[in-house]
Amino acid sequence: MQIDRYNRARKISVSGNAPAGIATGELLEEMDKILANIDLEPAYHTTYLGASEQVREIASSLLFAFMLALLILYMILASQFESFVHPIAIMLTAPLSFVGAFTLLALTNSELSATTQIAMVALMGLVMKNGILLVDQANQSMSRGLTAKEAMIESAQLRLRPVLMTAFSTIFGMIPTALATSDGAELRSSTGIIVIGGLGSSTLLTLFVVPVVYTLTADAKAGLNRLRTHFSLEGISEMIPNHMQQLYDLFSSRVGAHHDQGLELRQINGNVVKLLLPFRPKHANSTENGALHTTALATAIDSACGFAVMLSLTEPSAIATVNLRIDHIHQPEPGQDMTVEAHCYQQSGDFAYVRAAVLSLDTLITYCHAIGIFKVGTPGPALNSAF
Amino acid sequence: MVQFMNTKLLGQFIEQSPYALNYGTKIVSAEGDIECVTQWRDIFTGNPLLRAWHGGVVSGVLELTGTLAAIKASNSQECTLLSINTVYLRPTRGDNEMFSKANVVRSGKHIQTINAVAWQNSFEAPTAIASLTFVSKW
Numbered sequence: 001m002q003i004d005r006y007n008r009a010r011k012i013s014v015s016g017n018a019p020a021g022i023a024t025g026e027l028l029e030e031m032d033k034i035l036a037n038i039d040l041e042p043a044y045h046t047t048y049l050g051a052s053e054q055v056r057e058i059a060s061s062l063l064f065a066f067m068l069a070l071l072i073l074y075m076i077l078a079s080q081f082e083s084f085v086h087p088i089a090i091m092l093t094a095p096l097s098f099v100g101a102f103t104l105l106a107l108t109n110s111e112l113s114a115t116t117q118i119a120m121v122a123l124m125g126l127v128m129k130n131g132i133l134l135v136d137q138a139n140q141s142m143s144r145g146l147t148a149k150e151a152m153i154e155s156a157q158l159r160l161r162p163v164l165m166t167a168f169s170t171i172f173g174m175i176p177t178a179l180a181t182s183d184g185a186e187l188r189s190s191t192g193i194i195v196i197g198g199l200g201s202s203t204l205l206t207l208f209v210v211p212v213v214y215t216l217t218a219d220a221k222a223g224l225n226r227l228r229t230h231f232s233l234e235g236i237s238e239m240i241p242n243h244m245q246q247l248y249d250l251f252s253s254r255v256g257a258h259h260d261q262g263l264e265l266r267q268i269n270g271n272v273v274k275l276l277l278p279f280r281p282k283h284a285n286s287t288e289n290g291a292l293h294t295t296a297l298a299t300a301i302d303s304a305c306g307f308a309v310m311l312s313l314t315e316p317s318a319i320a321t322v323n324l325r326i327d328h329i330h331q332p333e334p335g336q337d338m339t340v341e342a343h344c345y346q347q348s349g350d351f352a353y354v355r356a357a358v359l360s361l362d363t364l365i366t367y368c369h370a371i372g373i374f375k376v377g378t379p380g381p382a383l384n385s386a387f
Numbered sequence: 388m389v390q391f392m393n394t395k396l397l398g399q400f401i402e403q404s405p406y407a408l409n410y411g412t413k414i415v416s417a418e419g420d421i422e423c424v425t426q427w428r429d430i431f432t433g434n435p436l437l438r439a440w441h442g443g444v445v446s447g448v449l450e451l452t453g454t455l456a457a458i459k460a461s462n463s464q465e466c467t468l469l470s471i472n473t474v475y476l477r478p479t480r481g482d483n484e485m486f487s488k489a490n491v492v493r494s495g496k497h498i499q500t501i502n503a504v505a506w507q508n509s510f511e512a513p514t515a516i517a518s519l520t521f522v523s524k525w
Contacts, residue, residue, distance in 0.1 A: 256432030257441030282409045293406035294468050295450050299443030302433075306442075318434070321442035325472040 006049070013049070023111060024055045058114045062121070069121050070094070073128065081139065085221065089213040090131030093206045097127040100201025101194045110190040119191040126195065127202040129166060131210045133159045138214060147333060147365075148218030152211040160207070167203040171196050222362055244268050244311070251307055258303040261296065263340070271312040271344040275304050277358065278337045291332035297358050297368055298326055304342035305354040305372045312344040312352060313376065320378045322351070326370040337361055350376050397421070397455050400464065407451055410444075412487075414455070420490040421456045423448070427482050438481035445515045446473040448487050449503040453519040456489035457499040461523035466499065469520045479514040483507050489519075498522055 004011050018027045028048065035046050048056060070091065077087035101120060105112060134152070137159050141151035178192030248265040252258050261283070267274035277292070277300045284290025302321055309319050332338065342356040356370040397417050401407040416422040425448050433441030450471055457466040479485055488510075489503040499521040506513045 254432070254435035255441065256428075256430045256435070257444050260430040282405050284405045287403070287405055290405065293404070294471075295406050295410075295443075295447030298446040298450065298471070298473075299441060302441065302443030302446065306433075318436070320434070320439075320478065321473075321475050323472070323474050324442060324446060325470070326446075327470045328468050331467070 006047075015050075024051060025059065028052055028055065055114075058117075062114070062117045066121055066124075069124060073125065077128075077132070081135065085217045086135050086139070086214075089210050089217060090128050090135055092209055092213055093127045093131045093202050094124045096205040096209060097123055097198035097202035099205070100196075101198035103201070104193050104197025105190065108193055110193055111186075113187065113190060115187045116190040116194050119194040120198070123195055123198040126170065127199060127206070130163050130203055130206040133163055134206070134210050135214060142218075148215045152214050156207065156211060163203060163207070167199055171199055222360075222364075247310070248307065251310070255303065255306075257299050261300055261303065263300060263303060266339070268311065271308055273304055273308045273311060273342050275300070275307075275340045275342075276337060276361075277340050279335050289334045291334045291336065292338065294326075294328055294332075294368070297328075297332070297338075298324075300338075300340045301326060301342070301356045301358065301368070301370045302372070304340040305344075305356050305370070305374065308342040308344040308354055308356075309352040309374045309376065312347060317376050318378045319352070320375045321372060322375050323373040324370060325372070326368055328368045330365055330367050332358075332367050333360075338367065339363060347376070352376050397459065400455070400458065401451075406447075410448055410451060412448060412451055415486070417455070417459065420488050421452055421459065422486065422488045423452045423455070425485045425487065427484060432481060434478075437478060440479035440481060440485060440514075442473070442475055445475070445479050445485070445505055446471065446517065448485060449473060449489070449505055449515060449517040450519065452487040452489040453501040453503045453517065454521070456491055456501050456503070457494075457519070457521040457523070460491045460494035460499050460501075461521070463523040465524035466521040467524070469498075469522055471517055471519045473515055473517040475515050477512065477514045479505065480507060485514070486510070 004013065018024055031048075031052075038046075040046070047053075074087050074091060077090055078084055081087065098120070101123065105116070110116070134155050137155035138148070138151040141154045142148060174192040174195045176192075178189050178196055180189050180192075245265065252263065252265075262278045262280060264276040264278070265273070266276050277296075279292055280296075281287075281290065283292050283296035285293040302324060305324070306319060306321070313319075339359045339361055340356065341359065342354055344352050344354050346353040352374040354370075354372040354374065356372065358367045358370075359365065360367070398414050401412060401414070410425055411428065412423050412425045414421065415424050427440075431440050431444045433439050433444065450468060453471075454466060454468070458464055485505055485507055487503060487505045489501050492500040492502055494500075501519040501521065503517045503519060504510075504513045505515040505517075
């Protein structure tokens, strides 16, 4: 007679083998249902031992490893890209890989064993390099002044070759493993199948999904910045001294070209003036999908510079533009309002020197830079004499 | 492309551009240098007390004239302005029309360098001159 014990209690073992075609995990779920219907005395309890116990432990530890891997990947990507948003666009490639991985597993009638689950954790890191290649190049292009859409188009063109090269080299490298038929090859071949299927689908889908998510997040970010700028400027405009606002209103109402542009005073800080240049179809470069034409930018710059010079004057004086140089850096975007900043940074004798720029509302894109020289004390009455 | 360069077709280019229509600029001549005329409108006011043209509008009209010259020189409608440097020589008086003329200094394969001049009563007394650099699409 033999009495077996487990955890200081007597045990009665019931053992069995899973029938062919049924995974241990599925069997355990069925066992749970059966055990739930058995009315055991309070002193008795059930537990899984052996392979069943290991399957449960592996499943939970793999889930933990999976979540930890995602967290670490996010942290590394966020620190490298210095962005909380870009890693999300890149990490979306992970679920895209699962599509191909599971499909190929099903087609080859392979099992989702513990080994394949480990392979999936590795696959997750492997597939993200496609997104990294695309987003990294797009960020570099955006830093040169391109919009998110233009940057992603350029990135897709430049990075298609390395994306495909690295993906195909890995896929072809895994083919021998996936097709292995030697003893114990079932464990290894499913790893190969997972990598081939996952990398194949993610490479294909990444080329569509990452650009879409990247541009959408850029649009959302720009929208938020616009809102933030709008509200912050609303707040600041309340801080514009009354007499300055009155001077601006006079300037705007009397200077026809300034009024025609619809320029709005947003901020005054010393001799720096910030104006809102609204998009108006009549100032566009074309009737359909037009952006503000460069001539509209020239008028806005001259107006902003003139007002900045007026702000710098200690006593009323007539002013006139002597020289204005405008360098156009980036094409304005269709239908976009802009910000015009002008700074009268120096006065020397009868001349005032001004720097100006036309920027996107979130100030991330500089459309043009300008420098101007104004004559102070030209003949004739001064517009600001009332102040 | 030679056909495109006559006055009528350059005029059509102006009519298709909202900003150019807003100026109301008309082509006087497209034979050789481009010459245009722009009638005074109150929305062009820069100094209301002197009733003078706005410097930005003067620069804009010179740019438009220069653009037409660049289009003609490059045989391309897609000329993008890289830089404009406008020097204001005299007040451009309101209530008077403004003439503008642009000549091509050099038309390279991709870059066009244009000089433009604005005057009112006499070409000998220009009110503003501008140097413009365009890049045509390639």
